[in-house]
Amino acid sequence: MSRKRKQSEIDPDIAEAADMNMAHMIAVSKARAKEREECVFCGLVETKKRFILDTKHLFLMKDAFPVVHDHLLIVSKEHLPGCLDLPDVAWLEIPELIKAGLGMVKLYDPSVESFNLGHNSGIIAGQTVMHCHFHLFPRRKGDVKNPRGGIRNFKKPIVPY
Numbered sequence: 001m002s003r004k005r006k007q008s009e010i011d012p013d014i015a016e017a018a019d020m021n022m023a024h025m026i027a028v029s030k031a032r033a034k035e036r037e038e039c040v041f042c043g044l045v046e047t048k049k050r051f052i053l054d055t056k057h058l059f060l061m062k063d064a065f066p067v068v069h070d071h072l073l074i075v076s077k078e079h080l081p082g083c084l085d086l087p088d089v090a091w092l093e094i095p096e097l098i099k100a101g102l103g104m105v106k107l108y109d110p111s112v113e114s115f116n117l118g119h120n121s122g123i124i125a126g127q128t129v130m131h132c133h134f135h136l137f138p139r140r141k142g143d144v145k146n147p148r149g150g151i152r153n154f155k156k157p158i159v160p161y
Helices: 012-038 040-047 094-108
Strands: 058-062 072-076 112-118 133-140
Touching: 040 058, 040 072, 058 094, 072 094, 094 112, 094 133
Parallel strands: none
Antiparallel strands: 058 072, 072 133, 112 133
């Protein structure tokens, strides 16, 4: 005859699963903390060092390894690996930073006429810093022989990476 379980007793299988889940959550949390600690962009968010402009979720900065002169980055303030992790509201802030960034660049360099916006999402796509960021490349007439195809025919970087 099976005994009835008291309401206060916890099924041992459920307790074990809960313990395993908690251990997994702690491990993931520690791993993410280590990623944030080692992330070049997270360090900038804490100090606001190198910010040109910021919104609630993003900031604009000059790229330390520019491909073209005045190469800018739009960076998430939150440590998120890629663009698909950005909250919807952050996506709405991107055009504001593009316009402001290009506006500033054009103030002191009126030769800037256009731009390319790029994002490398994941290692296979060439992402090297696993913190969501977008590249804003100011473009000037004659900066490449034939601009047709945009970033497919981009020039060599001005600073080695």
